Amino acid sequence: MIKHVPCQELKVGMYVHDLGVDWSAHPFMRSQFRLESEHDIQTILACGIRTVAIDTELGLDAPHAQTDEELQRQLDKEMLAVAQAKPIVVQQVSLQEEIGRARNLRGQATRLVKNVMRDARLGHAIRLEEVEPMVTALTESMLRNPGALIGLSHIKNKDEYTFLHSVSVGTLMIAFTLSAGFDIQTVHQAGLGGLLHDTGKALVPDEILNKPGRLTDEEFTIIKRHPMDGFELLRQSEGIDEIPLDITLHHHERIDGSGYPHRLTADNISTLARMAAIVDVYDAITADRCYHKGMPPTEALRKIFEWSKTHLDPDLVKAFTRCIGIYPVGTLVLLESGRLGIVVEHHPDSLLQPKLKVFYDTQKRHYLTPQIVDLSRPMGRGGADAITGHEKAEKWGIDLAKFN
Ligand SMILES: [Fe+2]
Incomplete structure (x- = not known):
């Protein structure tokens, strides 16, 4: 045969x-x-x-x-x-209009991933018929307004980290493949792969998964089984596509051969698995964990750039940066005028001049009535202004979640 x-x-x-x-x-x-x-x-x-x-x-x-x-x-x-396949036709809407829907969707997706992992732990197959509509709903939200879900992806709760991380990786894979021009079926499968990529962690004991501090060699060996375990779990699901299987098995492979489980090198890792590796690392280092504070998105991107010299695909890192912008949606930035704002929307042609929600004056040290300022239109409300760099919210005692 x-x-x-x-x-x-x-x-x-x-x-x-x-x-x-x-x-x-x-x-x-x-x-x-x-x-x-x-x-x-x-x-x-x-x-x-x-x-x-x-x-x-x-x-x-x-x-x-x-x-x-x-x-x-x-x-x-x-x-x-x-x-x-029917093309997805959605009407683009403002961030304000989408944010509530996106917040609900993120909550539902988190509960779904939690159930998938509980089922996996009990030895039940993953019910794709429940996961696929969620991927479609996330894709539609992304097409209506990408800033809503991307902005929310930076907000993590330490206790729910594993589930929220899966939702963020799924969301960012949808954004990345859409911006890289993949067809809608591939975008869907990449989103599904992102959502399910860590399913194998269901088999890792909680005390290792959530251990504060350094893992022992034995514990790391157990963690390193999750791509293979996830692949085996997913393979039992009726109708699972090659793409989610590949992403699950290979999201920890690195182009210099330093990854796991197979120590594959660049040519032997598919484009989508290389994209998943970037998204996975980016989301992991921006998240607050019980043992460290997450990096602001701009610093995380800089780190990813540094790693593109060794183990992440340099061309795809550039494409990812174009996708989410140097100051990704949700980033807190300081303006030349001394005001603080949060990035709410990008213009693909001018990544350094996004649309901001400005809400704080650092010179007078007080809050302002939130105002939308489009830096690409200096003649509009707020006048000419420019970003000087990103800022840490703690420095000003600001809770960013209130402004997303
Ligand atoms: Fe993983």
Whole structure:
């Protein structure tokens, strides 16, 4: 029987039926052969090949791999979905109009992720029919006004961290794939992958997951199982797509090979998994945890830029920065006039001149009646002004949640 095996699951003794690439793209003498050594597998991985067709009658079987028939059926289903897909038509609205809806949606999504993880812990399969409508609702909110959900993604409650983080990663994956121009089906699957990417953490004991302070080597080894555990849990769900499986399994891989579980290098990590790695790290370092205070979004972006020199994809880091802006929605900024404002909306062509809600005077040290100022329109209300940099809310004793 012909089966399609992801390259990371290849084993010595399997018989390669088709490498799926042109003869010039691999160094093997034949295109059909038995895998004789680990070296053969490493050579296939080094060619950037992701999936190989094996013949289970001539070599070892891969019990969980997709058969040729299953693959054809899946492709037919995907093609049908493309043909039947209705474009999402939503009317863009102001932040004010969207923020309430976005806040409710974020609450519902958090409860949903909590239930998914409780079910996973009890050994129940993930019910995609409950998760998929949530991804659609998040996407629609993002299309109505991206600032609402993105702004809220910086607000975290320490006790609910794991669930809120999953919702933020799902939300940011939707924003990132939309801004990078992916088709709506891929955006949907990437959002689903983001929402479910840490499902494997359901199997990590709470005392390790929420441990304040440094993890021991043994505890870190247990944490590092979550991508594989999540992948196994998701794989049991009827109708799960390749993309959420890939994001779940590979969001901790790093392009320099320093990640886990498979220590893959750049060419062997899909674009969406590399995007998920960026979003996952960005959201994790902006969050307040029981043992450290989260970084302001602008500092977190700077950190991500620094890491793009080593283990995060540099081109995708640039694309992510364009997506959320140097001063992402929700960032507190200081203006040349001495006023403080919170970024509420971006103009894609002028990321340094967003729309702000201005509400504090640092010179007179008092609150102002909140006013919307569009820095790209210096002649409008508020006059010409410019951002000098981001500010920490604690410095001025401000609770940002009140102004989101
Ligand atoms: Fe993770």
